[in-house]
Amino acid sequence: MKIKCNKEDIKKGFHIVECNASGSNIRPILQNVKITAKNNTLELSTTDLEVSISYVVDSVEVIEPGVVVCPEVKVASIVKEWSEDCIEITEENRICSITGKGSYFKILCMDPEEFPAIPQFTNENYIEIDKANLTEMVRKTAFILSGEKAKHGSNGVFLDVNKNRAKMVANDGRRLAEIKRKIDNPNGLRNSCIIPIKGILQVLRMLSDHDEIIKIRIEERRVFVRTEKSTLCSQLIEGQYPEYEEVIPTNLDKRITLDKRTFFSAVRRGSVMTTEEYKLLRFKILENLLELRCTSPDVGEAKVEMPIEYSGEGLEIGLNPDYILDFLKVVDTDKVGLELKDHSTAGVFKAGNDYTYVVMPMSLEGS
C-alpha cells in the first residue's frame, strides 16, 4: 500500500474513530485501526465488537491500493503532530512507514486477516433525519445514562420510528426523558430498538459541524448511523423496552410556567446544602410563590424563594436537585413548564416542542 493525502483530512478521520479503540480493550487486535486504500479513498475503521466506526477520507492519491492494520494510538499521535501539509503512508512486509521531509516513522503492523469484519451499510430501508434534530434528540436523552452504571442491566436509549416521527427515550429507573422529532421516512418503516449508551455517545461524536442529512437503518441486531463520510454500527440491547408511557402521568392538575434562568439559579442555590448522602430538596408551591428548602443534617439549611404565576392549591414535593439541574442544562428554551399532582406522583417538566422530562419525587416521610 502506498498513499499520499492532506494531513487535515486524515487527522479529522482519526479524531472520529479514535476513542473506539481504547487501550482498555482485552483483545489487543481491537486497539488497532484498519486503513484501507482503494479508488482514491482511504477508509479508517475501528471496532470494539460492540460499536464500530469507519470514516472515509476522499481525494487521496492512492499509488498502490492495500490494507494495513496498525496501532491506532501510535498512528493517530503521529498524524496529530505532523508539521507538513501532506502525509505519505506506505506499507511493506507488515511495516507501516510514515515519511516526511526530515522525519520518518516505522510501525510494526498486525495481520489484516485477524481484524474483525466491519459491518457494511446496506443502502436501503433507512430513514433520514436532520443532523440538528438527531443531535438534539441524543443530547436531551442520553445525559440520564452517562456516568457510572445505574442498576444492574445496562440501559440503553430507546429509539422508536413510526411514520414521519421518531421518538427517543432514556430512563434510569427514577427519571425519564422523551423527545419526538420529525424524520423523512419514504418507505413508511415502523421499527424500534434499544441502542447502548456507548453507541449513542459515539453518534454524538461523529456528527460533523456542517449541516447534513443522516441515514439511520435499524436491523435485527444492530443499528447503522451514516453521515456523508462516516458510518457507525452499534449492536443493540436485546429485550423489550419497559412500557414507559405508563410512567408519564396524565392527570396532573397543577401547572406552572417557570422562567428557565431564574429557576435554574434558584435550584442551584437551593442545592448548595445538599450532599452526596442527602439529596432532598423540598419544593413548596404557594400562591404566586415557589419556595425551595433544604435542611441537610450535617451541613446546614437553605431557603430560596422565586415568584411564579400560580393560583391553585398549595403543594409540597421532594425532588433531587441534581435531576433538575441535569435537565435544565440541556434545555434551550426560555420557559419551562412544570406539572404536578401530589407529593408522591411524578413531576413532569416540558420544554419546547415534544420534549418531556419525568422525575419521580423523593419521599418526605422519615425526615
Added chain:
Amino acid sequence: MHVDMNAFFASVEQQVNPSLRHRPIAVIGAHKRTVITTASYEARAYGVKVGMTVPEAKKLCPDIIFVAGDNKRYTDTCTRLVRLYTNYTPLVEVYSIDEAFLDIMGSLCLFNSPEDIALQIKRKIRKNFGLTCSIGVGSNKLLAKLASNMKKPDGLTIIHPEDVSEILEKLPVSTLCGIGSRLEMHLEAMGVKTCGELGRFPVKELKRKFGIIGERLHQMGLGIDESPVVPVEDEPDAKSVGHSMTLDKDISDNESIERYILQLSEMVGRRLRRGQYSGRTVALTLRYSNFHTFTKRRTIKEYINGDFDIYLVSLDVLRLIRLKYAVRLLGVSISNLVKDYGQIPLFKKDRDRQSVVQTMDEINDRYGEFSITRARLLDRYPHKGVIAPAWRPAGVRRVNYQ
C-alpha cells in the same frame, strides 16, 4: 465499672434448659467445622477451653453435652441486660455481647457507692436472669476490666486509686486488656514483663519501637486510661454492612456460589434496611481453599437496599473473577451508605418489588429470619454462627460469621 457475664452462652443455655444445669456443657456452632464457643464452669474443670474442636473436648470430658448456640437468645439477653444497666447510668458501653462498661461517676449521688451499685446489679442479674457475673470497679476502663478479671466466677473486685501501683507492680503485662501474645513477646524481648516495669520503661524507647501506641503502652503500665465510655447511640454511623461465612465444604461450581451469595445478600439487605440504610458500593470477598483471600468491589450510580439488587451487583462482581481454586469463604458487604434514601422508583414494578421486600421484612421480623425467603434458598446453609465482638444491641455493624 466493668460487668463481665460468666460463661455467658453456656449459662444462658443452662437457664433455658434446667436439665443442663450443674453439668459440663459446651456451646458450639451449628455447622460441621465448628469449635467450642463457650464451656460451662463444670466443663472448664475438665480443662475444656474455648476454641477446642468437638473431639478434643470429648476426649477431656467424656460426659460433656454439646449445645448448638442460638444467637437470638444471647442477643436478646444482652439487650435486656443493657436495659437493666441503664437504670443505673445512661453511659453504658456494650463492649461485646457479654461485657459492658458503665460510667457511674454521675450516678454516685443517687446511689451510695460503687460497691452498692455493683451489688444491686449482681443481685438483679441473678434474680431476673439466673446468671452470674463478675464486676470490676476502677477509676477507668482499663482498671475496671482488670478488676473484673481478677475474680471469676461471680466476683466483685474494687481497685482503689491508692492501690493501683501496688497491684500493677507484679502483674504480668498480658493481663491488661489490649496486650496480646505478640505484643507480650516483643515487650519481653525488651525486658518488660510486669506492668510496673512497663510504666517505668522510657516512653521514648516505647515510641521508637511501637510508634503511636508506645505512649499508650506507657500509660497502661501506670494504670492510666482516658478513653471514655461510649454509649451505643453515640457510636459513629456504620460505614459498611456485611456478612461472610465459611462454607460447609469447599465449592467451585457457580450454581452453589451464586446461591450462597444470594443468601448473604439477603442477610446484608435485612440488616441494611433495619437501619434504614442504602448503599451503592458492593464488595465481594472470596477465600480460596488455600486461604488466599481477596475482595473486589463495584460502585453503581443508584443507592440500593433490596436483597435482589445487592445480589445482582454481587454477581456482576463475581463475573470479573476467574476462579482459580475451590472457594472456602464468601462474603458480601455494602458501603457508601446513606440513611433514609427516599427516592421513589419510576416504574410500578420496582415500587411493587419494594413493597414485597417490606412485607417480607415484616414477616421475618415477627416469625424469625428466613421464615419467608426465596425458593432457591429453601435448602440453604444453616447460618447459626458465632456472634462477633462487633455485635451491638442496636444499630448496624459489620458482623462476620466464621
